[in-house]
Structure formats: C-alpha cells, structure tokens
Amino acid sequence: MSKSPNVSIEIYKRLLVYVKPHIGLFSISIMGFLLYSGTQTLFAAMLKHIVDTLQTQSREGMYYLPLLFSGLIMVHGIGAYLGNYFLAKVSSNVVHALRCEIFDQYTRLPVAYFDSVNSGYLISRITNNVGEVTKATTDAVRTFIREGFTSIGLLIYLFYSNWTLSLVFIGVAPIIIILVTYVSKRLRMLSKRIQESMGDMTHITSELVTGYRVVRSYGGEDYERQRFLESSLYNRRQSLKLATTMAIHNPVMQFIIGIALSVLMYLALFFMKQASVGEFVGYLTAAFLLPKPIRQLSDANGDIQKGIAAAESLFEILDEPEESDDGTYEVERCKGALEFRNLSFRYAGANDFALRDISFKIEPGQTVALVGASGGGKSTLAGLVSRFYTHNIGEILLDGVEINAYTLANLRKQLALVSQQVTLFNDTIANNIAYGALSPASRSSITLAATDAYAMEFISKLDQGLDTEIGENGVKLSGGQRQRLALARALLKDAPILILDEATSALDTESERFIQAALQNVMTNRTTLVIAHRLSTIENADVILVMDHGRIVEQGSHAVLLEKNGAYARLHKMQFKDKTEKT
Structure with missing residues (x-):
C-alpha cells in the first residue's frame, strides 16, 4: 500500500532536516539557480526586444544586443555552476551523515532485531537505498529548484505579457495535478518493491559468497542460481513496470501541455492583433520554452518518489528502539x-x-x-x-x-565470551586478538594471550607472524586455529567471568589437549x-x-x-x- 501524500511530505521534510547544518551552502546553490532560471526568462524578453528593434528604422541599441546576449550566457553559466556545485556539496554531506547514522544505529540495535531481519536487507539499505536518497537529494532537488524557478519565471512573464491568454495554463493545471498524484503513488509503490528485491538479491549473494563451500559440496549451484534468477526476474518486472509508468506519464504530460499550447497559439493569433511582432514572438517563445522544465520536473518527481521510498526504509531503522x-x-x-x-x-x-x-x-x-x-x-x-x-x-x-x-x-x-561461531575480521592476527576496546594492548600482552591459547604454535610458523592478514572471517585459517584466536581474544580481555559456548568444539585432539591445560590456569580465580x-x-x-x-x-x-x-x-x-x- 502506498503512503498518503501527507506522509510522503513528512518523510521528505525529515530528509531535508539533514540539510539544515549546510544551510549556507544550500543558500548559495539557491542563488545560483535563481540566476540560471532568471536568464531563461530574460532570453524570451530579449528576443522580444531584438525583434522589436529590427522593426524600427533607426535600430537604436542593436549593437549592444550581442553584448547583452553574451552577458546573459555568462550569468547563465555562473548560475548553473553555483547551483550544481554547492547543491552537490550539500547532498554529499547529507548522504554521508545519513549513511553514518544508519551504520551507527546498526551498532546500537538489539540482537533480537538482527535475528528477525535478514542481512541482505540491512546491507542493501545502507548501499542501494542510500543511493536512491542521493538522487532525491541531488538530481531531483537540483531539477526541482532549477526547473521550478524557470517554470515560475516563464509563467510570470506570460501573465505579465497577457494574463487573459495565460489562463489556459490554469485550466490544464488540475489535470496535471491528478496525473502527477496518481503516478507518484505508483512510483513509490514500485520503488519500494524494487528496493526490497535488491535486498533479497543481496541476501542470496551474501549467502552464496559466505557458504560457497557448502554450496559446492552439496551440489547447490542450480538451487542458488534458481533462487537468484527468481529474485532478479521479480526485480526486472518491477523495474519494467516503473519504466513503463514513466514512459507513459511523460508523453501524456507532454500531450496535455501540447494541447494547451495549441489552444494558446490559436487564441494568440486572434487576441494579440494589437501587439507588436516582438511581443508576439516573445510571448510564444516563453510559452514554448515552458514544456521542457515541466517535463524535467515530471522526471525529477520519479527520483523524488524513489528517494521517499528509500528514505522511509532508512527512517524505519532509525526509529527502531535501541538496545535497552x-x-x-x-x-x-x-x-x-x-x-x-x-x-x-x-x-x-x-x-x-x-x-x-x-x-x-x-x-x-x-x-x-x-x-x-x-x-x-x-x-x-x-x-x-x-x-x-x-x-x-x-x-x-x-x-x-x-x-x-x-x-x-x-x-x-x-564478561569474556568465546562461542562456537567464531567471528574474525579481515585484518591482522594481532588486531583480531586486540579487537575493539582491547586495541591499546601491548604487543607483549597480545603474545602472552596467544601463547596461553596455544595459538603461537601456528602463528610463529607464519611468515608475518602476528601481522599476518587472515582474510574475511579468518578464511585462511583452520577451524581450530580460528577458535584459538577467539580464545586468545577472551584471555587478553582478562574479564572476571568467562563464558565458553562450545569453545573447543572446532579443535583437533592435540589442540584441545593444550588448550585444556591453558584453560586450567586461566580459569583460576575466574568464574567460568x-x-x-x-x-x-x-x-x-x-x-x-x-x-x-x-x-x-x-x-x-x-x-x-x-x-x-x-x-x-x-x-x-x-x-x-x-x-x-x-x-
């Protein structure tokens, strides 16, 4: 079910809260787009002046027109640069802040949350969904501001030139509003489905990458390929529906505006008989410049709706209650x-x-x-x-x-915990032992902990010793070696309570014998x-x-x-x- 317009506005307003710390840069961007949009309107006004000048015998001031045109082009370029650059700067800051806030929230969520939500969705939200938010806060905002100001400027010029004729655009406005509202709802719904399917594909890929040994051992290749194929096909179907909606929406929008322009041209031929040629040409030029920004506003609306759907999923995470x-x-x-x-x-x-x-x-x-x-x-x-x-x-x-x-x-x-499912990081052995709050530990303390866990027996045989990179989750080590590193980490922590959850299950008999001897010393004066x-x-x-x-x-x-x-x-x-x- 799609969100109501009010809810969508609230989501977007919440997203724009992240712009507040960068309001100075945002203001410069707005000024740039005002310059850009103002020159668009001035081009129509200048065309009127050029045509009227050509109609006069003396043609006074015509030699200054090229300078005026060059000046407009320069202001137009400066405005585009200021608007685009500073808005991109604001957007990159917003996305950075949002991405870091989501990641920080992951570190605060309770274990029960991770038990109930698959990892693919969590990863997809911080990668794919944040990317959609980027479009909503960069491309879409840029287009809305730039083309919105341009549309407003052109409409003001049209109403200033001949307000009675310009009422034609007021007549088609309700039709455009109804069309945009319907399309917006559909785009949000389809965008949400696409984002969810991206999470599903990420999850399937993650499972294949981490469990490839099991997949190969049990002949699961066809099963995994089928799972991914079905997920990708669903994503493709939703993406095509979204593309179809946009593909139909744009021509319909252009057709409605085209009808309005045709009516306007017809009426102008009858009701602007007293106007000069320059006024007539300038008026029609402004009218025919109007469809382009409106079409771009329509395209930007698609990015906005995708961004709202993505931001909604991100805010759902941020609104999750933290670990009590x-x-x-x-x-x-x-x-x-x-x-x-x-x-x-x-x-x-x-x-x-x-x-x-x-x-x-x-x-x-x-x-x-x-x-x-x-x-x-x-x-x-x-x-x-x-x-x-x-x-x-x-x-x-x-x-x-x-x-x-x-x-x-x-x-x-x-507490020091050593579980059956050992978690190691793609880092050195030393950094895996002295992980997190243990990182200030001295080299001698790390070595002692590794020795007590009987890990130095294999670490000393490695070319780089404690500085050896062990790959993702210690993929370069055996199960027993990974378990001994986890035990060394717990020993380095030197906590008064030690919890061993199947901590020796992955050890071979020889390693287990040595670790049992080490544990007898470690458990002394420690609740285990x-x-x-x-x-x-x-x-x-x-x-x-x-x-x-x-x-x-x-x-x-x-x-x-x-x-x-x-x-x-x-x-x-x-x-x-x-x-x-x-x-």
Missing part, C-alpha cells in the same frame, strides 16, 4: 558471583519457553558446565547473562546485583560458565548442570552424576560408546 540500557550501576571489576533465581524466558513471538524456572548459583572462581541435548536452552542462558536478550521473569544477579541494574558497557566489561557437548572437556567442572527442554534436570559433580546413573550418565555412556566405536 536503563542500568546505572557500575563496578571496576566484579568478584564474579552469578546467581539465577526462578528464571524463565521466552523469545519474542515464540509459544514455548526456552528456559523454565532456572535456579542455581556460581561462586567466584567456580566453573559450572551446562550440558544436554541441542535445544535445551544452554546458549540462551549464556545470551541472557550477556544481556543480548532481556529477561522479565526471575532474576540474574552478579555479585548480588540484578544484571539489568548494570550499564550495558560495564556489564559486558566483566562452560557450555559443552563434549563431556570429556568438562569432567573437572565444579558443578555440572544437565538441561533438557529449558529445565535443569540434574546437577552435581562429574562423579556424583555418574553415580546417579541418570540423564548425565546416559549422555556419558552414549559419547563413550561413540568414541569406542570410532576408535
């Missing part, structure tokens, strides 16, 4: 006591609870392991501790203080929450919690739980059996 951060409590370094009291949690839109009535306590320096089948709620629990999601039922206490009372930055300063499928990695945990369907069904040490011969013992036997069979 109402806490005020801060501490330099917490002791690391974690307590869960009657905690239940359900994801937005889900029918079932992911966690039900969770209660347990972790003392400072303790290691607590969460085990159980996939979907049991283990990672959800870790996500709640980091406040990636907000809990409303029950409490999570850190050193006796509800975690929602902490400021987000201060809470996350106390370990989520593991490999039970062999958590046998030394102080407490093991067995989770099933969001509940804690068993808890105790490794030995105690084996003695109980319950859920944990069954999991252990199953893994031991699998290991024996593989051996």
Whole structure:
C-alpha cells in the first residue's frame, strides 16, 4: 500500500532536516539557480526586444544586443555552476551523515532485531537505498529548484505579457495535478518493491559468497542460481513496470501541455492583433520554452518518489528502539558471583519457553558446565547473562546485583565470551586478538594471550607472524586455529567471568589437549560458565548442570552424576560408546 501524500511530505521534510547544518551552502546553490532560471526568462524578453528593434528604422541599441546576449550566457553559466556545485556539496554531506547514522544505529540495535531481519536487507539499505536518497537529494532537488524557478519565471512573464491568454495554463493545471498524484503513488509503490528485491538479491549473494563451500559440496549451484534468477526476474518486472509508468506519464504530460499550447497559439493569433511582432514572438517563445522544465520536473518527481521510498526504509531503522540500557550501576571489576533465581524466558513471538524456572548459583572462581541435548536452552542462558536478550521473569544477579541494574558497557566489561561461531575480521592476527576496546594492548600482552591459547604454535610458523592478514572471517585459517584466536581474544580481555559456548568444539585432539591445560590456569580465580557437548572437556567442572527442554534436570559433580546413573550418565555412556566405536 502506498503512503498518503501527507506522509510522503513528512518523510521528505525529515530528509531535508539533514540539510539544515549546510544551510549556507544550500543558500548559495539557491542563488545560483535563481540566476540560471532568471536568464531563461530574460532570453524570451530579449528576443522580444531584438525583434522589436529590427522593426524600427533607426535600430537604436542593436549593437549592444550581442553584448547583452553574451552577458546573459555568462550569468547563465555562473548560475548553473553555483547551483550544481554547492547543491552537490550539500547532498554529499547529507548522504554521508545519513549513511553514518544508519551504520551507527546498526551498532546500537538489539540482537533480537538482527535475528528477525535478514542481512541482505540491512546491507542493501545502507548501499542501494542510500543511493536512491542521493538522487532525491541531488538530481531531483537540483531539477526541482532549477526547473521550478524557470517554470515560475516563464509563467510570470506570460501573465505579465497577457494574463487573459495565460489562463489556459490554469485550466490544464488540475489535470496535471491528478496525473502527477496518481503516478507518484505508483512510483513509490514500485520503488519500494524494487528496493526490497535488491535486498533479497543481496541476501542470496551474501549467502552464496559466505557458504560457497557448502554450496559446492552439496551440489547447490542450480538451487542458488534458481533462487537468484527468481529474485532478479521479480526485480526486472518491477523495474519494467516503473519504466513503463514513466514512459507513459511523460508523453501524456507532454500531450496535455501540447494541447494547451495549441489552444494558446490559436487564441494568440486572434487576441494579440494589437501587439507588436516582438511581443508576439516573445510571448510564444516563453510559452514554448515552458514544456521542457515541466517535463524535467515530471522526471525529477520519479527520483523524488524513489528517494521517499528509500528514505522511509532508512527512517524505519532509525526509529527502531535501541538496545535497552536503563542500568546505572557500575563496578571496576566484579568478584564474579552469578546467581539465577526462578528464571524463565521466552523469545519474542515464540509459544514455548526456552528456559523454565532456572535456579542455581556460581561462586567466584567456580566453573559450572551446562550440558544436554541441542535445544535445551544452554546458549540462551549464556545470551541472557550477556544481556543480548532481556529477561522479565526471575532474576540474574552478579555479585548480588540484578544484571539489568548494570550499564550495558560495564556489564559486558566483566564478561569474556568465546562461542562456537567464531567471528574474525579481515585484518591482522594481532588486531583480531586486540579487537575493539582491547586495541591499546601491548604487543607483549597480545603474545602472552596467544601463547596461553596455544595459538603461537601456528602463528610463529607464519611468515608475518602476528601481522599476518587472515582474510574475511579468518578464511585462511583452520577451524581450530580460528577458535584459538577467539580464545586468545577472551584471555587478553582478562574479564572476571568467562563464558565458553562450545569453545573447543572446532579443535583437533592435540589442540584441545593444550588448550585444556591453558584453560586450567586461566580459569583460576575466574568464574567460568562452560557450555559443552563434549563431556570429556568438562569432567573437572565444579558443578555440572544437565538441561533438557529449558529445565535443569540434574546437577552435581562429574562423579556424583555418574553415580546417579541418570540423564548425565546416559549422555556419558552414549559419547563413550561413540568414541569406542570410532576408535
């Protein structure tokens, strides 16, 4: 459904708010376009003067006409330069500000938002949609100001010369307004569909690029090609509809104006008998100059409608509520006591609870392991501790203080997270370890963290060592090597609470053995929450919690739980059996 004209005006007005800081440059641009448009009208007036001068016997002043014409051309060029250059400057500043604001907003949005919106749309909005806004704030605004002033100037000249004849244009104005209104609605609707399909194509392309190994391994090439083909065909259909609308709109608009001009010419032949030849020629020249700016205004309206549709999607992001951060409590370094009291949690839109009535306590320096089948709620629990999601039922206490009372930055300063899905950046190994707030770390600290994570074992064999570029998401490294860099990053942070979410799942047996030894040292005097499928990695945990369907069904040490011969013992036997069979 298309937006009402009032809503579209509000969107465009909001877009123009970004022009306010550059109002000086914008004013110079307006002055330039006023000069440009004024000369257009003066050309018609000068033509009248030339013809009338030629009709006189003395032809006084005719020798100054070439100078006047040259002067008009010069002023015309200066006006065009001032208008185009300074408006382009304003536009580039506006687009830069808007693009940065959108990106900054991405850094503030909650995890739940990224869970619900596909990455292709997010990328497309900051690339393609901002490009459409560029047209709306550069080309379209330039055309509207320049050609709008030109049209107004020509109409003023026509009404000044003969206002009764010029009323013909008032007669066709309602028809033009109805046509423009209908076309504007259709252009906005089609533009929005095109932008959404661009997001879809970006998403499909992104999935192919990041998952090309899986695509090749499972013969998904035809499937991916078909997905992209269908998305591209939809985009093409909408683009053709938009082109058709514009292609029909322009001739219809020109036809209406042409009829008006024909009527005007017919009437002028009868009602301008008393006028001089110069007045007649000047009047008709101004009238016939009018269709060009009107046609360009019509074309610019298309860019404006695309820009409004694009700006609407951008403002939707800017209006999204940011990650909740109402806490005020801060501490330099917490002791690391974690307590869960009657905690239940359900994801937005889900029918079932992911966690039900969770209660347990972790003392400072303790290691607590969460085990159980996939979907049991283990990672959800870790996500709640980091406040990636907000809990409303029950409490999570850190050193006796509800975690929602902490400021987000201060809470996350106390936590170091290593997950199964390692995120690395297209940068050096050193910069990946000392990422973000850790960037001021010394080289010796980075080396020590890499050594403790058993990463220096492979880093030292690389030609550039810690300065080696690792490619997008560490594509040049093995899974185990990427995991060790993530662990080194967590170790460098030296937070009092360490969360390991399947952190050793991608390691080979040898690497795992060394990291387990390193972790024994690292976990000392540090509260550690370990989520593991490999039970062999958590046998030394102080407490093991067995989770099933969001509940804690068993808890105790490794030995105690084996003695109980319950859920944990069954999991252990199953893994031991699998290991024996593989051996």
